[in-house]
Amino acid sequence: MSAPNGSRTRGKLGTLIAVIALFVSGVVFAGIFNTGMAYTNEMEFCVSCHTMEKPYNEYKESLHFRNQSGVQATCADCHVPKPFVPKMITKVIAAKDVYHEIIGTISTPEKFEAHRWDMASRVWKKMHSSDSRECRSCHEFANMDLSGQSRSARSRHARAEEKGQTCIDCHTGVVHLEPDEPDDDDA
Numbered sequence: 415m416s417a418p419n420g421s422r423t424r425g426k427l428g429t430l431i432a433v434i435a436l437f438v439s440g441v442v443f444a445g446i447f448n449t450g451m452a453y454t455n456e457m458e459f460c461v462s463c464h465t466m467e468k469p470y471n472e473y474k475e476s477l478h479f480r481n482q483s484g485v486q487a488t489c490a491d492c493h494v495p496k497p498f499v500p501k502m503i504t505k506v507i508a509a510k511d512v513y514h515e516i517i518g519t520i521s522t523p524e525k526f527e528a529h530r531w532d533m534a535s536r537v538w539k540k541m542h543s544s545d546s547r548e549c550r551s552c553h554e555f556a557n558m559d560l561s562g563q564s565r566s567a568r569s570r571h572a573r574a575e576e577k578g579q580t581c582i583d584c585h586t587g588v589v590h591l592e593p594d595e596p597d598d599d600d601a
Contacts (some may be wrong), residue, residue, distance in 0.1 A: 454505065455490035463515045465526050469524060469590050476589040492548050492589065500544070530593040538582050546581035
C-alpha cells in the first residue's frame with residue numbers, strides 16, 4: 415500500500431527545508447570562517463601579543479614596511495601562504511605560538527630571545543621547503559629587472575637562479591634581526 419499523497423508532499427517539503435537549512439548553515443559557517451581567517455591575517459592581530467613588539471619594531475625599520483614605492487608587506491604577506499591547504503596548515507601550526515604566548519614560554523624579551531634561534535630556524539626551514547613561496551608572491555626571478563640592480567645584486571640573483579636557490583638561502587635577516595646561532599653546547 416502506498417503512502418497517501420499528503421504524506422509524500424510533507425516528506426519532500428521536509429527534505430527541501432533540510433537542504434535549504436543545510437545550505438544556509440554552510441553559507442553562515444563559511445562567512446564566519448572566512449571572517450576569522452581574514453581577521454587573524456591582520457597586522458593588528460599579529461602584533462596584539464606583547465612578545466611581538468620587538469619583531470614588529472624590527473619590521474618597521476625594514477624596506478618591507480617603508481620604501482620608495484610605498485608598497486608595504488604585512489606579517490601575513492610573508493608568513494601566511496595564499497593557497498588554501500598550506501594556509502590552513504600554517505594556521506593550525508600557529509596555534510602553537512598562541513599557546514606558548516598564553517603559558518608564558520616567550521612572555522618576556524629574555525625568554526623570546528632565548529627561543530629566537532629555534533623560531534627563526536623553523537620559519538627558514540618552512541620557507542626553504544616551499545621555495546620561498548610567500549617571498550615569490552612579490553619577488554620572482556623572472557620579474558626582476560636585473561639591470562636596475564647593483565652589480566653585486568645582479569650577479570648574485572643571476573647565480574642564485576642558475577643554482578636553483580631560493581630567497582631564504584641568502585635573505586634570512588631582511589626584515590627581522592638575524593638571531594645569533596647558539597653554541598653547540600647550547601643547542
